[in-house]
Amino acid sequence: MRSTLSFKAYIGISFVYLLLIILGREDISWFIKPFLIPILIVAVYFCGDFPSKKFLSTALTFSWMGDVILMFAYKAEIYFTIGLVAFLISHIAYIVLFSKQLRINSFKNKAIFWIGITAIIVYLVVMFLLLLPTLGDLKIPVLVYAIVLSTMLLFAFKGFLKWSKPAGTYILLGAFIFISSDSILAFNKFYEPIFFSSFLVMATYLLAQYCIVVGILKLNRKK
DSSP: OHHHHHHHHHHHHHHHHHHHHHTTOHHHHHHHGGGHHHHHHHHHHHSOOOTTHHHHHHHHHHHHHHHHHHTTTTTOHHHHHHHHHHHHHHHHHHHHHHHHTOOSOOOOOHHHHHHHHHHHHHHHHHHHHHHGGGOGGGHHHHHHHHHHHHHHHHHHHHHHTTSOTTHHHHHHHHHHHHHHHHHHHHHHHHTOOOTTHHHHHHHHHHHHHHHHHHHHHHHTOOO
16 A cells, blocks of 8 residues: 555656656756655565565665766766766666566577567667767766666566566566666767757656566566
């Protein structure tokens, strides 16, 4: 019950937050942002126990830390770098989380798996080469982050081929949207400004986190 209320609160407050961004009131939305992911953390806390719960909580906690740190990125580049590290740890936690869920069923269609791997690698290479000329001293950190992020998507895709539905669909969709969010952020920061970038980045980010959390909880729901 408490978990359900937390999800409803997350959706409602996220809607208000995004509406404020659309209305150009980022001076107000700035104060709401730190309270969004903690609502999901509360939702996870009040759900039933399952073996990988601590990894989900860890991923959300470091995502929240990244959110807060990036709020001050306008002051100095170091905040962006530290925020990147926080999200890097978050994605590593998601990778471990997904790997803990991979022993449910087996899949036979290896062709689909390798097509997925190829698509992820191609996207990673194209995106990095596109941004490379403008990355400066951040070439290595961004490359490492991109590799970890892509690995997270790969594990979600691998799981999607094994996990029960609709849980697997939620998780894969969340991972894909997460990559989309970070891609918009990177493209806007390092390549060319994107119209309504703040809204697009946060809308996709909030949706991605919601989908992953809901998917994991569905996957571990006790029958």
